Amino acid sequence: MNQNLRINGERLLSRLAEMAQIGATEKGGVCRVALSDEDKVGRDLFIEWCQAANCDIAVDQIGNIFARRNGSNEDSPAILTGSHLDSQPTGGKFDGVYGVLAALEVLETLNDHDITTIHPLEIVSWTNEEGARFAPGLTGSGVYTGVFDLEEAYACVDKDGFILGEELLRIGYAGIAAPGGRSIKAALEIHIEQGPILEEEGIPIGVVHGVQGMYWYDLVFEGQEAHAGTTPMERRKDPVAAAVSVIEKIYQLNDIYAPQGRATFGDFIVEPGSRNTVPGKLTVTLDYRHPEEAVLRTVDSEVRSIVDAESETRRIKGWVDEIWYMPPVTFSAECIAAVQHAADQLGYPSREMVSGAGHDAMYLAQVAPTGMIFIPCDNGLSHNELENAQSEDLIAGGNVLLHAILELANPQVN
Amino acid sequence: MNQNLRINGERLLSRLAEMAQIGATEKGGVCRVALSDEDKVGRDLFIEWCQAANCDIAVDQIGNIFARRNGSNEDSPAILTGSHLDSQPTGGKFDGVYGVLAALEVLETLNDHDITTIHPLEIVSWTNEEGARFAPGLTGSGVYTGVFDLEEAYACVDKDGFILGEELLRIGYAGIAAPGGRSIKAALEIHIEQGPILEEEGIPIGVVHGVQGMYWYDLVFEGQEAHAGTTPMERRKDPVAAAVSVIEKIYQLNDIYAPQGRATFGDFIVEPGSRNTVPGKLTVTLDYRHPEEAVLRTVDSEVRSIVDAESETRRIKGWVDEIWYMPPVTFSAECIAAVQHAADQLGYPSREMVSGAGHDAMYLAQVAPTGMIFIPCDNGLSHNELENAQSEDLIAGGNVLLHAILELANPQVN
Numbered sequence: 001m002n003q004n005l006r007i008n009g010e011r012l013l014s015r016l017a018e019m020a021q022i023g024a025t026e027k028g029g030v031c032r033v034a035l036s037d038e039d040k041v042g043r044d045l046f047i048e049w050c051q052a053a054n055c056d057i058a059v060d061q062i063g064n065i066f067a068r069r070n071g072s073n074e075d076s077p078a079i080l081t082g083s084h085l086d087s088q089p090t091g092g093k094f095d096g097v098y099g100v101l102a103a104l105e106v107l108e109t110l111n112d113h114d115i116t117t118i119h120p121l122e123i124v125s126w127t128n129e130e131g132a133r134f135a136p137g138l139t140g141s142g143v144y145t146g147v148f149d150l151e152e153a154y155a156c157v158d159k160d161g162f163i164l165g166e167e168l169l170r171i172g173y174a175g176i177a178a179p180g181g182r183s184i185k186a187a188l189e190i191h192i193e194q195g196p197i198l199e200e201e202g203i204p205i206g207v208v209h210g211v212q213g214m215y216w217y218d219l220v221f222e223g224q225e226a227h228a229g230t231t232p233m234e235r236r237k238d239p240v241a242a243a244v245s246v247i248e249k250i251y252q253l254n255d256i257y258a259p260q261g262r263a264t265f266g267d268f269i270v271e272p273g274s275r276n277t278v279p280g281k282l283t284v285t286l287d288y289r290h291p292e293e294a295v296l297r298t299v300d301s302e303v304r305s306i307v308d309a310e311s312e313t314r315r316i317k318g319w320v321d322e323i324w325y326m327p328p329v330t331f332s333a334e335c336i337a338a339v340q341h342a343a344d345q346l347g348y349p350s351r352e353m354v355s356g357a358g359h360d361a362m363y364l365a366q367v368a369p370t371g372m373i374f375i376p377c378d379n380g381l382s383h384n385e386l387e388n389a390q391s392e393d394l395i396a397g398g399n400v401l402l403h404a405i406l407e408l409a410n411p412q413v414n
Numbered sequence: 415m416n417q418n419l420r421i422n423g424e425r426l427l428s429r430l431a432e433m434a435q436i437g438a439t440e441k442g443g444v445c446r447v448a449l450s451d452e453d454k455v456g457r458d459l460f461i462e463w464c465q466a467a468n469c470d471i472a473v474d475q476i477g478n479i480f481a482r483r484n485g486s487n488e489d490s491p492a493i494l495t496g497s498h499l500d501s502q503p504t505g506g507k508f509d510g511v512y513g514v515l516a517a518l519e520v521l522e523t524l525n526d527h528d529i530t531t532i533h534p535l536e537i538v539s540w541t542n543e544e545g546a547r548f549a550p551g552l553t554g555s556g557v558y559t560g561v562f563d564l565e566e567a568y569a570c571v572d573k574d575g576f577i578l579g580e581e582l583l584r585i586g587y588a589g590i591a592a593p594g595g596r597s598i599k600a601a602l603e604i605h606i607e608q609g610p611i612l613e614e615e616g617i618p619i620g621v622v623h624g625v626q627g628m629y630w631y632d633l634v635f636e637g638q639e640a641h642a643g644t645t646p647m648e649r650r651k652d653p654v655a656a657a658v659s660v661i662e663k664i665y666q667l668n669d670i671y672a673p674q675g676r677a678t679f680g681d682f683i684v685e686p687g688s689r690n691t692v693p694g695k696l697t698v699t700l701d702y703r704h705p706e707e708a709v710l711r712t713v714d715s716e717v718r719s720i721v722d723a724e725s726e727t728r729r730i731k732g733w734v735d736e737i738w739y740m741p742p743v744t745f746s747a748e749c750i751a752a753v754q755h756a757a758d759q760l761g762y763p764s765r766e767m768v769s770g771a772g773h774d775a776m777y778l779a780q781v782a783p784t785g786m787i788f789i790p791c792d793n794g795l796s797h798n799e800l801e802n803a804q805s806e807d808l809i810a811g812g813n814v815l816l817h818a819i820l821e822l823a824n825p826q827v828n
Contacts, residue, residue: 195644212643216689228678228701229626229770230609230794233668240679241665244658251655254647264642265654266689268682268696275630275680275699275737282682285689287642323689356643380644 009395012105020093029385034086034128040171059175062143063127071120077185082124092387117409141360184368189361196380205350206374212289213328223316225280239282242314291354335371342403423809426519434507443799448500448542454585473589476557477541485534491599492534498543506801531823555774598782603775610794619764620788626703627742632735639694653696656728705768749785756817
């Protein structure tokens with residue numbers, strides 16, 4: 001019945017452009033960090049648009065905004081869709097805000113065509129997804145789903161000493177509703193990929209099946225500081241020799257789990273870090289990701305064995321400090337199917353994907369059936385003022401979101 | 415005739431202890447950095463002792479102090495011996511100062527026994543050997559031998575903005591003699607080993623045959639910064655993968671030149687250095703030392719080939735920045751023989767050594783026949799407040815210096 005329905009692409013693009021003016025940077029990016037003055041202006045504009053679209057607005061105690069469009073059965077659970085309006089300090093015009101404004105565009109399109117869904121629809125804008133100002137991120141969805149405690153989130157302090165709870169009050173977004181507990185049938189989040197795959201393969205739609213799990217480790221190697229000139233090799237306890245051997249073996253281990261396994265050694269901390277001194281200590285960070293929990297557990301155990309064995313061989317002390325573990329998320333089959341049907345029905349090439357980055361949908365999946373849609377971004381670039389997405393992809397994604405929501409909100413009775 | 419002559423060990427130890435009070439630190443070390451107030455007090459005390467021993471004092475324009483004891487043939491060139499009085503900020507009681515005060519003790523011993531040498535004797539204390547305050551070090555010997563320009567040395571600025579030339583004036587040690595050009599028959603410097611070999615082998619005397627040559631490099635690997643979660647391994651340009659492979663291959667290369675080759679990767683500079691970002695750039699420092707110039711040249715060429723090959727394999731940009739090259743120094747056969755004869759004659763076990771660290775003797779060897787004597791230090795520790803040397807070794811070294819100087823200053827006529 002609604003197969004020919006399409007969003008108003010121009011309106012979506014124009015609103016993305018208007019929102020991008022709030023906190024616009026000279027290089028064409030956006031600085032709209034969480035709970036800043038710019039974040040308030042962005043939230044106000046979003047609510048103004050939602051109210052003009054006849055939505056009811058609710059703000060919860062952590063500042064998450066919900067804009068509701070009634071369904072024909074108001075006793076039935078809602079279809080939730082949205083993302084976040086905050087940005088990185090030198091962020092782009094699409095990360096997060098695209099998911100919020102595409103959701104709004106879906107509701108506007110239904111308004112334009114006087115379509116009432118059976119299930120109510122809700123747009124959400126989560127607080128402090130980025131974590132750039134108040135670490136860690138995903139605060140709004142984390143508090144909503146019970147991953148974080150509200151009081152602990154309020155107490156979070158930025159580097160200038162500002163307190164999250166006070167900043168929320170200051171910008172007028174400390175709502176009264178207790179976070180969580182909304183009646184949700186399904187949730188969808190559309191987002192730019194923030195990676196290179198869709199663009200390189202020329203595919204406009206990523207049907208996201210889940211989110212990688214990840215381990216964050218510090219691999220610590222402690223040897224003995226020694227003079228580079230006077231200490232013979234055989235008398236050294238050189239943490240570098242152990243570390244490079246461990247790194248090579250972890251790369252080799254990860255080859256077994258290619259192409260989905262990802263091993264990143266992002267930082268090296270050397271003590272004392274002097275050109276003519278054998279380091280006394282070397283810490284190497286490891287970020288390891290894979291979509292399958294069983295693989296992550298195996299890699300965890302192997303990494304520890306490798307560090308132990310190489311440290312023993314090199315006669316140094318070596319150990320693994322686990323910093324964080326985030327289990328993989330598998331999205332709801334119903335949501336995945338709705339996205340896949342929409343893409344197929346609209347004739348857009350698509351591919352299954354696993355999200356490499358964290359998103360609010362990752363936490364939301366703990367309390368509601370959840371799915372995600374990805375669209376390509378230029379050069380896989382994100383968290384960067386040069387972040388960009390093509391208009392046709394932004395519009396295609398909006399149409400997939402529209403039809404996936406229609407399927408979820410108007411279930412066929414067989 | 416003088417075979418039974420010995421230094422006054424108690425006087426040497428007592429003067430070492432007295433000098434160690436100047437800039438003494440709580441942990442038992444010394445902070446007497448170049449051209450500080452403490453350096454001035456140390457210099458003044460040294461000159462007072464030399465004058466009491468009837469030496470003539472000369473200070474050159476870079477602040478090197480020469481204390482001369484006449485020989486029976488004042489037209490003949492002098493035998494020079496000494497080291498430096500400045501220390502690291504958290505330095506020890508023996509590094510440098512032992513070489514200066516052992517030289518003074520040799521002259522005092524000759525005075526005590528009314529012995530006049532044929533060749534005049536000169537004690538030297540070089541300015542700013544350590545380079546801890548004004549980098550690089552070896553300033554006094556470097557200017558003396560023409561390695562450094564006097565004006566450039568004067569212009570050297572410390573981290574607080576103080577200028578070397580002004581500090582030299584301030585402490586009253588900007589002399590009038592132009593540096594260099596003294597008539598020197600031979601030079602000897604005695605020093606603690608600053609390494610573990612003599613102590614571990616239980617040998618009190620190291621007969622130093624030369625100084626290792628060394629290359630200082632930055633190995634630079636430039637890939638592409640990428641998101642740890644969203645960037646598949648096969649699409650990465652990961653500088654870490656290239657760097658660890660290069661480091662392993664350089665360790666393997668160095669195995670060929672064991673035990674004399676020494677490869678040290680002392681520092682890692684990562685950009686941006688974030689746990690969940692594939693680094694865009696990784697710079698690894700390499701300090702490579704070997705006593706043979708031919709080996710150094712081969713290693714230089716091999717290091718460049720390894721960096722090129724691994725960078726190409728990993729599809730990144732990699733290159734070698736050469737920071738410094740110091741060719742190996744071979745000491746004078748006459749000086750080496752004099753030290754060896756003295757150790758043998760005194761019945762001290764000794765071994766041939768190559769100095770791994772740089773010393774003023776390294777520069778002096780460019781203008782005069784030069785040699786060095788090493789004695790053990792506890793745990794090979796130096797540049798550390800815990801630096802220590804055993805009294806019997808300090809005295810043994812002084813006696814070897816005494817007899818080596820006697821051989822050089824009173825050549826046998828065959």
